[in-house]
Amino acid sequence: MSFIVLVCFIAIFAPMLTKHPWNQPTGASLEPPNKAHILGTDDLGIDLWAQICYGTRNSIVVGIGTAIITCFLGIVLGVVSGYYGGIIDLVITALIDMLTSIPSLPIMIVTGAFFGPSIKNIILILSILSWAMPARIIRSKIISVKQETYIKVAEGYGAGFLYITYKHFLPQIFPISLASFIKLISKAIVSEASLSFLGLGDPTSKSWGLILNYALNFPGIYFTDYWKWWVVYPLCCIILLVLATAIIGREFEKILDAKID
Amino acid sequence: MKKSKISKLFAACVLTIVIFGMAGCGTKTTEKSLGGTGEQSAPLVICLEGGDWGFPSPFAHYSRGPGASKMRLIYDSLLEKGEEGLIPWLAREWTISPDGREYTFVLNSKVKWHDGKMLTVQDVKFSFEYFMKHPPVSDSLFIDGKPFIEKIEVIDESQVKIVVKEPNATVLDRLGIVRIIPEHIWKDIDDPKKVMDLDKLVGCGPYILTDYSQEQGKYRFQAFKDYWGRKPRVDVIEFIPVSDPVLAFENGEIDLLDVPPDIIDRYENNKEFKILKSPAFWGYKLLFNMEKKPELADINVRKAIAHAVDVDELIEKVARGAAVSASSGYLPIDHIWYNPDVTRYDFDIEKAKELLNNKLLNLVLLISDSQQEARIAELLKINFAKAGINIDVRAVDMKTRDNCVKNCDYELAIIGHGGWGRDADCLREAYAATVARDAGPASNVICGYSNPKISQLCKKQLIELDEQKRKSMIMELQKLISDEIPMLPLYNTIDYTVFKPEKYDGWVHVFDHHAVTHNKLSYLEQDKK
Structure with missing residues (x-):
């Protein structure tokens, strides 16, 4: 938890934490970590710490942005299909089945290559491909809640879909949405890293995946000392952030499960 | 009884496979006995970095050096x-x-x-x-x-x-x-581009293509026994897919490596290895599309861009020092007719601003998805921004970029190619041609540009048969081009090729090319003269 707070803090206050700009060379090419550049510099002589700080923004924006859109899509579609049933349900579950069965990375690569590299596109593509899981969970929840007598009663008094959703469904599905929201964040961060790692991000932007991409594609990097700072630090950041979100997601699930029970 | 026969057969199979395997790539046991003389019976197999460069017929290979050179082994x-x-x-x-x-x-x-x-x-x-x-x-x-x-x-x-x-x-x-x-x-083939059968690839060259896999980027060439000319020293040339060339070379999977400058000291002063330095006949240039962006037709804008490029920084950081700055008159330093007195454009942001009259320019820069080009683009973007030129970098895959450049579908583009050491008539092809010479990336018409003075001199040098007179025309032409800069040559790279002479040491550079693997002399016996 504290790591996530730290990461958010870094993302928000990035300009104050680094004395070097993230997009300008400030030192010699590939300086090892030293006093001026605490994590060293990359091949262009740009400070790595500055890049990682700014990359944090990218990762967080992609992570939270994707999670919000995905959860919204998942809730709307899940509630609609669970509540109405019939053909709508059939179509949506078919879509869900399709999306969960096809591997998402190849599709992300193809669509990413097709729509061109930008953060907006990455968020959109990731959201379109990952709403299926929350939608499925929410749909099954709604189906079971729908059978409750108080819903039937509300319907009997003439309550509409929107009213029921707002008053009864949302409070019910809030805990599970929150859990999937957090899971989605970490999934999106990893996906963004892998997409930009594959060279599908804007080649001149800064994100953790892209820093790693340039480092690992540097010819013969393992036969030099450069990997010790250029590869290790961004890699640690990705691993730590994903681990932290995963653990928080787990904890939330536990707490909420206890509540529901 | 039957069982033992089968097991014997099986053992024999395994043994043959092992023996063949040892003669193939990646083993060190047979290397020593060969000594590169070619007289021993064990075949000499040379493995090189693969990749798909098209079907090596004269009509179907990809229009870059690795594609053309494979075709030339056959023909x-x-x-x-x-x-x-x-x-x-x-x-x-x-x-x-x-x-x-x-x-x-x-x-x-x-x-x-x-x-x-x-x-x-x-x-x-x-x-x-x-x-x-x-x-x-x-x-x-x-x-x-x-x-x-x-x-x-x-x-x-x-x-x-x-x-x-x-x-x-x-x-x-x-x-x-x-x-x-x-x-x-x-004689009966009307559409040669569609021919894709191995048995149609009949040439009279020293090698026969025995295997080609487009998906894997694999080629296998076998020496032609009845070759009329110099005897092939290498019996089999294999181009195999590798993910990391340095690792592949270290593991003995490939026999030749363009060694990254940062790790060259691993192989220097080591008797086991030999390093060849190539002439700088491969280079990057920045193209201006004056058809799509009429602003670029203004010579001051082009000059401003030239002043905003810090070539020394590019060489130091992107080429890792293994390059020389390109001449604004195109012909590189190693060219026999290089003119050292062309107009130079030093890195000078103030001058660039002055030339632009403090106007702002917005351009899209097209690059391929190679690491080097992305890094060049990033540095250009930083310096251009200081001069008031905002560029938006668009990365596509190499073949798409080549195609966009051919079809004038870009505003600014970075493209790298070989062939800078060719006959000086390449100046005419690059600066005065109205039709591209062929499909190669080295031969592109400059979109929306023509200069009567340059065109005239280009034509004149072509029909001049007196070498001295032609040479002085070429010198003048380079000067003219450098004043006009219809496109901006950035830098010419130097390759350091490392190999183990104990296994094979026939690698040579031909007079106008940068890569030892692209000419057939490297695989044949030397001339007896």
């Missing part, structure tokens, strides 16, 4: 590029008439095609005529889109005469590198 030409200049090849000698219009070539006798048939003068005549009807990927028979050959005559069974419409300085160069293809294979 011979009248002349060949040697270490110093053109050398006799299929043609053992040639004469040029005093008026410079008739070229008579005398062919070597007893040249065999891979299918055992004999090569005849008729095949040579056929090849030229076929290529004029169906231009190959690397085409030299057209000058600015028009054929320059008037007719081809067979004199007797070993001599062929080619008459050109107008004498020019590059005829021998152009005729000499035309591939000779067998008439009995191609």
Whole structure:
């Protein structure tokens, strides 16, 4: 938890934490970590710490942005299909089945290559491909809640879909949405890293995946000392952030499960 | 009883596989006994970095060096590029008439095609005529889109005469590198681009393609036993897919490595390895599309851009020091006719701003998805922004970029290619041609640009047969080009090629090319002279 707070803090206050700009060379090419550049510099002589700080923004924006859109899509579609049933349900579950069965990375690569590299596109593509899981969970929840007598009663008094959703469904599905929201964040961060790692991000932007991409594609990097700072630090950041979100997601699930029970 | 037979058979199979495996790539056991003399019975297999460069027929290979060179292993030409200049090849000698219009070539006798048939003068005549009807990927028979050959005559069974419409300085160069293809294979083929069968790849060159996998980017070439000329020293050349060339070389999977400059000291001063330094005939240039962006037609804008590029920084950071800055007059430092007195554009942001009159420019820069180009683009973007030029970088895959450049579908583009060491007529092809020479990335028309002075001088040098006079014209031309900068050459790279001489040490550079693996002399016995 504290790591996530730290990461958010870094993302928000990035300009104050680094004395070097993230997009300008400030030192010699590939300086090892030293006093001026605490994590060293990359091949262009740009400070790595500055890049990682700014990359944090990218990762967080992609992570939270994707999670919000995905959860919204998942809730709307899940509630609609669970509540109405019939053909709508059939179509949506078919879509869900399709999306969960096809591997998402190849599709992300193809669509990413097709729509061109930008953060907006990455968020959109990731959201379109990952709403299926929350939608499925929410749909099954709604189906079971729908059978409750108080819903039937509300319907009997003439309550509409929107009213029921707002008053009864949302409070019910809030805990599970929150859990999937957090899971989605970490999934999106990893996906963004892998997409930009594959060279599908804007080649001149800064994100953790892209820093790693340039480092690992540097010819013969393992036969030099450069990997010790250029590869290790961004890699640690990705691993730590994903681990932290995963653990928080787990904890939330536990707490909420206890509540529901 | 049966069981034991089967197990014996199985053991024999395993043994054969092991033995064959040992003769193949990646093993160190057989290397020592070979010593590169080629006299031993164990075949010498050389493995090189693969990748798909197209089907190696003259009509289907990809239009870059790795594609063309594979095709050339299969097909011979009248002349060949040697270490110093053109050398006799299929043609053992040639004469040029005093008026410079008739070229008579005398062919070597007893040249065999891979299918055992004999090569005849008729095949040579056929090849030229076929290529004029169906231009190959690397085409030299057209000058600015028009054929320059008037007719081809067979004199007797070993001599062929080619008459050109107008004498020019590059005829021998152009005729000499035309591939000779067998008439009995191609005469009935109307769409040669569609031919994709291995058994149609019959040439008279030193190697036969025995295996090609497009998906994996694998090629296997085997030496042709009845080759007429210098004996192949390498029995099998294999191009195999590798993910990391340095690791592959360290593990002995490939036998040659363009060593990244940062790790060159691993191989220096080490008797096990030998390092060859290439001439700087491969380079990056920045293209301006004046058709799509009329602002770029303003010479001050182009000059401003030239002043905003810090070439030294690019060389230090992106090329890791293994490059020389390119000449604004195009011909690189290592070219025999390089002019050192061309106009230079030093890195000077203030000057760039002044030239732009503090105007702001917004441009899209097209690059391929290679690491080097992305890094160049990033540095350019930083410096351009200081001068008031905002660029938006768009990365696409290499073949898409090449195609966009060919179709003038870009605003600014970075493109890298070889062939900078070719005959100085490449200046005409690069700056004054209205039609691209062939499909290669080195030959692109500058979109929306023409300069009568440059065009005129380009034409004049082409028909000048006196070498000294032509040379001084080329010098003047470079100066003119450097004043105009219709495109901006960035830097020319130097390759350091490392290999183990104990296994094979025949690698040579030909006079105008940067890569040792691209010429067939590297795989053949040296000339006895």
